[in-house]
Amino acid sequence: MLGTGAALMALGAGISVGCCAVGAGIGVGMTGSAASGVIAERPDKFGMAIVFTAVPQTQGIYGLLIAILILQAGGFFSGSASEIPIPVGLVAIGAGIATGLAGFSAIGQGIAAASGIANASEKPEIFGKGIVFSSICETQAIYGLLISVLILSLTGVLSGDYSVEMPVAIGVVGAGFAVGLAGFSGIGQGITSAGAISAVAHDPNSLGRSLVFAAMSETFAIFGLLIAILILFGLGLFQVS
Amino acid sequence: MFFPEPMNKAIIGIHYLQFESCIAALHEAGIIEITDIREKIEETGDLTRNNPDPVTLSRLIATQVHIGQIRDKMLPFAQEKKGIITSLLSPGKKTPLPANPGLIPQTCALAEDFIHDTKDFLNLYQDYQSTLDRIEELTQAIETLTLLLKQDINPDYLVSSRFSDIIAGTIQSEDLSFFQELIQSKIQSGLITATSEEGEKTLVVVCAGAHEHEALQGLLRPPLFQRIVPQKDLSGKPSRLLPEKREELALTITRKEEQYEHLSFMVKARLPEVQALYEELSLQRARMEMTRRSGITRDVIFIEGFFPEKNRRLLNAILQRHAGDQYLIRILDPEKTDTIPVQYNNPKWLKPFEFLTTMYAPPRYNEIDPTPFIAPVFLLFFGLMLGDAGYGLVLLVIGTLLYRGIGQQNRSVGDMCIVLIGCAIASIICGIMEGGWFGDILPRFFGITPPLVLLDPMRSPILFFQLALIIGIIHINLGLVLGLWQNYRKKMVRLAIRDQGIWFIIQPAAAILLIQFFGWRSIPSWMAFLAGIMLLFSIGILLLGKGPMAFFDLTGFLGDWLSYVRILALALATGGIAMAINLLAGMIAAIHPLLFIPAIIFLVLGQTFNLVIQALGGVIHSLRLHYIEFFGKFYSGGGKLFHPFKAERIYTTLPQDDELSC
Numbered sequence: 001m002l003g004t005g006a007a008l009m010a011l012g013a014g015i016s017v018g019c020c021a022v023g024a025g026i027g028v029g030m031t032g033s034a035a036s037g038v039i040a041e042r043p044d045k046f047g048m049a050i051v052f053t054a055v056p057q058t059q060g061i062y063g064l065l066i067a068i069l070i071l072q073a074g075g076f077f078s079g080s081a082s083e084i085p086i087p088v089g090l091v092a093i094g095a096g097i098a099t100g101l102a103g104f105s106a107i108g109q110g111i112a113a114a115s116g117i118a119n120a121s122e123k124p125e126i127f128g129k130g131i132v133f134s135s136i137c138e139t140q141a142i143y144g145l146l147i148s149v150l151i152l153s154l155t156g157v158l159s160g161d162y163s164v165e166m167p168v169a170i171g172v173v174g175a176g177f178a179v180g181l182a183g184f185s186g187i188g189q190g191i192t193s194a195g196a197i198s199a200v201a202h203d204p205n206s207l208g209r210s211l212v213f214a215a216m217s218e219t220f221a222i223f224g225l226l227i228a229i230l231i232l233f234g235l236g237l238f239q240v241s
Numbered sequence: 242m243f244f245p246e247p248m249n250k251a252i253i254g255i256h257y258l259q260f261e262s263c264i265a266a267l268h269e270a271g272i273i274e275i276t277d278i279r280e281k282i283e284e285t286g287d288l289t290r291n292n293p294d295p296v297t298l299s300r301l302i303a304t305q306v307h308i309g310q311i312r313d314k315m316l317p318f319a320q321e322k323k324g325i326i327t328s329l330l331s332p333g334k335k336t337p338l339p340a341n342p343g344l345i346p347q348t349c350a351l352a353e354d355f356i357h358d359t360k361d362f363l364n365l366y367q368d369y370q371s372t373l374d375r376i377e378e379l380t381q382a383i384e385t386l387t388l389l390l391k392q393d394i395n396p397d398y399l400v401s402s403r404f405s406d407i408i409a410g411t412i413q414s415e416d417l418s419f420f421q422e423l424i425q426s427k428i429q430s431g432l433i434t435a436t437s438e439e440g441e442k443t444l445v446v447v448c449a450g451a452h453e454h455e456a457l458q459g460l461l462r463p464p465l466f467q468r469i470v471p472q473k474d475l476s477g478k479p480s481r482l483l484p485e486k487r488e489e490l491a492l493t494i495t496r497k498e499e500q501y502e503h504l505s506f507m508v509k510a511r512l513p514e515v516q517a518l519y520e521e522l523s524l525q526r527a528r529m530e531m532t533r534r535s536g537i538t539r540d541v542i543f544i545e546g547f548f549p550e551k552n553r554r555l556l557n558a559i560l561q562r563h564a565g566d567q568y569l570i571r572i573l574d575p576e577k578t579d580t581i582p583v584q585y586n587n588p589k590w591l592k593p594f595e596f597l598t599t600m601y602a603p604p605r606y607n608e609i610d611p612t613p614f615i616a617p618v619f620l621l622f623f624g625l626m627l628g629d630a631g632y633g634l635v636l637l638v639i640g641t642l643l644y645r646g647i648g649q650q651n652r653s654v655g656d657m658c659i660v661l662i663g664c665a666i667a668s669i670i671c672g673i674m675e676g677g678w679f680g681d682i683l684p685r686f687f688g689i690t691p692p693l694v695l696l697d698p699m700r701s702p703i704l705f706f707q708l709a710l711i712i713g714i715i716h717i718n719l720g721l722v723l724g725l726w727q728n729y730r731k732k733m734v735r736l737a738i739r740d741q742g743i744w745f746i747i748q749p750a751a752a753i754l755l756i757q758f759f760g761w762r763s764i765p766s767w768m769a770f771l772a773g774i775m776l777l778f779s780i781g782i783l784l785l786g787k788g789p790m791a792f793f794d795l796t797g798f799l800g801d802w803l804s805y806v807r808i809l810a811l812a813l814a815t816g817g818i819a820m821a822i823n824l825l826a827g828m829i830a831a832i833h834p835l836l837f838i839p840a841i842i843f844l845v846l847g848q849t850f851n852l853v854i855q856a857l858g859g860v861i862h863s864l865r866l867h868y869i870e871f872f873g874k875f876y877s878g879g880g881k882l883f884h885p886f887k888a889e890r891i892y893t894t895l896p897q898d899d900e901l902s903c
Binding site: 051054055057058061062064065068069077127128129131132135136138139142143145146149150153154158159204205207211212215216218219221222225226233238 | 600601602700702703706759793796797799800803804806807809810813814817818820821824854857858861862864865868869873877878879
C-alpha cells in the first residue's frame with residue numbers, strides 16, 4: 001500500500017516539473033511570439049530565432065531533472081515506492097519547491113530573449129550580447145537546482161538513505177522556499193535585460209553599465225541562496241571534512 | 242599573443258604614374274587599412290581632392306553591370322540539385338581560374354570581348370524565356386478550355402458586345418440556387434444559359450443586356466464568382482482546341498528541356514570565366530573608388546592609413562617594387578581622435594577561437610586580448626557541462642565532416658568547426674571522467690561499468706559542486722590578475738588597487754572568517770581578529786572609491802563565484818535527462834517484444850534532442866561564464882577591428898610569381 005511519504009515525494013516531483021513547465025512555457029511562448037513576428041519579415045533569421053527560443057527552455061529541463069531524481073530516489077521506477085517515511089517525502093517537497101519556484105525565472109528570460117530576437121534581427125552583431133543578457137536570468141534557476149541537489153544529496157535521500165529526521169525535513173522545505181521564491185527576481189532581471197539589450201543595440205559601449213543594472217536584481221536571488229545555504233548549515237547538513 | 246598587433250599610422254606619397262600599380266599591389270597584399278585623407282586637405286593648401294577619372298569609372302561600372310547581368314542569367318543553369326546535408330558535407334570543389342590583372346582599360350576591353358562572344362548564349366536564353374512564356378500561355382489556355390469543355394462553349398463568344406454581355410465563370414456548387422436567385426432578382430435581363438457541375442465547382446454562363454453591364458459586373462465578383470477570362474487567340478470549340486493545345490504544350494516542354502540542356506552545357510563552360518571577369522572588374526572598381534580617399538598634389542598622390550608593424554618591411558618592398566624611388570612613406574603619431582584598429586596577434590592554433598572574443602567585443606588597442614585565456618577554459622567548461630563521451634564522439638564526427646566539407650570553403654565556418662572539434666574532444670575526455678556514455682546506457686543495457694570514472698556528478702554531486710567552486714575561484718582570480726597587470730601597465734595604480742588588488746585581501750580574510758563561523762577548522766583568535774580588520778579595511782576602501790555601489794560589488798563577487806555552480810547544474814542535466822530517456826526506452830521495450838523497434842526510435846530521437854539542447858546550453862553557459870564573470874574583472878572591449886584594403890579573390894587566384902603577388 002502506498003504510504004504518505006511516497007505521496008509527498010510524488011507531490012515534490014510534481015511541484016518541480018509542473019512549476020518549471022509553467023515558467024518555461026510562458027517564457028518560450030513570449031520568445032516564440034517574437035520569433036514568429038521576426039521570421040515573417042526575415043525568414044533568414046530562423047536559426048538565430050531558434051537559439052533565442054531555446055534559452056528559456058532550460059528551466060523546464062531542470063524541473064524535469066529534479067523530478068526524475070526524486071522519483072528515482074523514491075524507487076518509483078522500480079515500483080518500490082511504498083516504504084518511504086514522511087520526512088523523506090517532505091525533503092522531496094523542499095527540493096521540488098526550490099527548483100519549481102525558481103523555474104518561474106524563465107518568464108524573465110523569455111522577456112529578455114524576445115528583446116534579443118527583435119534587436120538581433122536588425123543588428124546581427126548583437127546576437128552574442130543578446131544571448132548573454134538572456135542567459136543571466138537563468139542564474140536564479142541554477143541556484144534553485146543547486147539547492148535541490150544539495151537537499152537531496154546532503155539528507156542522503158538521493159543515495160537511498162531514508163534516515164532523515166522530521167525537524168530537518170521541515171527545515172529543508174524552508175530552504176526550498178528561500179531560494180525558490182527569490183527566484184522570482186529573475187522576472188525583474190528579465191525586464192531589465194530586455195531594456196539593456198535595446199540599449200546595447202543602440203550604443204555598444206553601454207554594455208558594461210547595462211550589465212550592472214541587469215545584475216542588480218540578481219542580488220535578491222543571492223540573498224535567497226545565502227539563506228537557503230545557512231538553513232542547510234544550521235540543520236547540520238554540511239559535514240566537516 | 243596577449244595584446245593586439247602593434248599598429249603604425251603612416252602617410253604614403255606615390256608618383257601619379259605609379260599610383261595605379263602600387264594600389265593594385267597593396268590591394269592584393271591586404272596589409273593596410275586606408276583612411277580618408279580628405280579631412281587633411283583643408284589644412285594643407287597644396288593637397289587637393291583626388292577623384293577617379295569619370296569616363297573610365299563609368300565605362301568600368303557599365304561593363305561590370307553588364308557582366309553581372311550575364312552572370313545572373315547563367316547562375317540558374319549551373320545550380321546542382323543538392324540537399325542541405327550534402328551541400329554542407331560535400332559542397333563541391335571550386336577551382337579558381339588564374340587571375341588576369343591588368344590596367345582598367347585592358348580589363349574592360351577583355352570583358353567587352355567576352356560580352357560579344359556570349360551573344361549565342363544570350364540569343365538562346367531569349368528563346369528559352371519565350372518558350373517559358375509560351376508554356377505559361379498554353380497552360381492557362383488548357384485550364385480555360387477544360388473549364389468550358391462540359392458545355393463546349395467557344396471562348397470567342399464570351400465577350401461584351403454593343404447589345405449584350407456574355408460572361409462565364411465558376412461558383413461553388415452549393416451556391417448555385419442562391420446565385421440563380423440573385424441574378425434573377427437583380428438583373429432584369431439576366432439569364433443563366435448553361436450550368437454544369439464539376440465536383441465542388443459549377444460552371445455558369447450568364448447573359449444580360451448591355452444596359453445592365455455595371456450592375457452585372459458588380460455582382461459577378463469573387464469570392465462568389467470566379468470569372469473565366471479567355472486568352473485573346475483562343476478561338477474554337479474546346480473539344481477541338483483542347484487536344485491541339487495539349488499536344489503543343491508537350492512539344493513546347495520538350496523544346497524547353499532541350500534548350501535547358503544546351504544552356505547548361507554552355508554555362509558549364511563559361512560561368513567560371515564570367516565569374517572571374519566579374520571579380521576582376523569588382524576589384525578594379527574598389528581600387529578606383531578608393532582613390533576618392535586620397536589627395537593629390539601636382540605629381541604625387543597621398544594616402545593615409547594604418548598597418549601592422551610586422552608588415553612594415555613588406556609595405557616598403559611593395560612600394561619599392563612598383564614605384565622605384567618615386568614614393569615616400571612617413572610614420573605618424575596617432576592623433577587623439579584616431580581610433581587605432583586592432584588586429585589579433587595569436588598563433589595559428591588560437592585563431593579559430595578569436596570569434597568568441599569578437600562576439601562580445603574586440604579588444605581595444607593596448608588592451609589585453611582575452612582569446613588565449615578563453616580557448617582552453619571554454620573547452621574545459623563545455624566538456625564538464627556536457628560531460629558525456631558518447632555525445633562527444635557524435636560531435637567529433639559531425640565537426641570533422643563539416644570541417645572537411647563546408648569548412649574548407651568558408652573560413653568562418655571552418656573556425657567554428659575547429660572549435661566544435663575541440664569541444665567534442667573535451668566532452669570525450671570529461672565524459673570518460675564523469676562516466677557518461679549517452680547517459681547510463683552502458684550499465685543499463687549492456688551491464689558494463691564505464692571505465693576510468695573519476696567524478697560522476699550524479700553519484701557525487703557535492704564533490705562536483707566543490708570542484709565547480711574551485712574552478713570558479715581560480716577563473717575569477719585569473720581575471721583579477723589580468724586586470725591588475727593591465728592597470729599596472731597603464732600606470733593606473735589606484736584603479737588597480739581599488740578594482741582588483743583589494744579582492745586579494747577580501748578573499749582570504751572572508752575565507753578565514755567563514756571557516757571560523759562554520760567551525761570547519763579552529764582558527765587562532767589573533768588570525769580571526771586580523772582577518773576582521775583586513776576585511777573592514779578593504780570594504781572601507783571600496784566604499785570610499787565607489788560609495789554605496791560598493792555593496793553591489795560584494796554581492797556581485799559572491800554571485801559571480803556561485804554562478805560557476807552552473808557547471809554542476811548542466812552536467813547533472815545532461816546525465817539526468819539522458820538517464821530518463823534510457824529508462825523510458827527500456828520501459829517501452831519491456832512492455833512487448835514488438836515495441837522493441839519503437840523503443841530504439843524513441844531512444845535515438847530522445848538522445849539526439851538531449852545532445853542538441855545540452856550542447857547549446859554548454860556553449861551558452863560557457864560563454865556566459867566568460868562574458869560576465871571573467872570579463873567583468875578586467876575586460877571591456879569595444880575596439881574596431883582592422884579591415885585592410887584587401888582583394889578578396891574567390892574565383893581567381895594570382896600566380897605566385899606575379900608582379901602583384903607578394
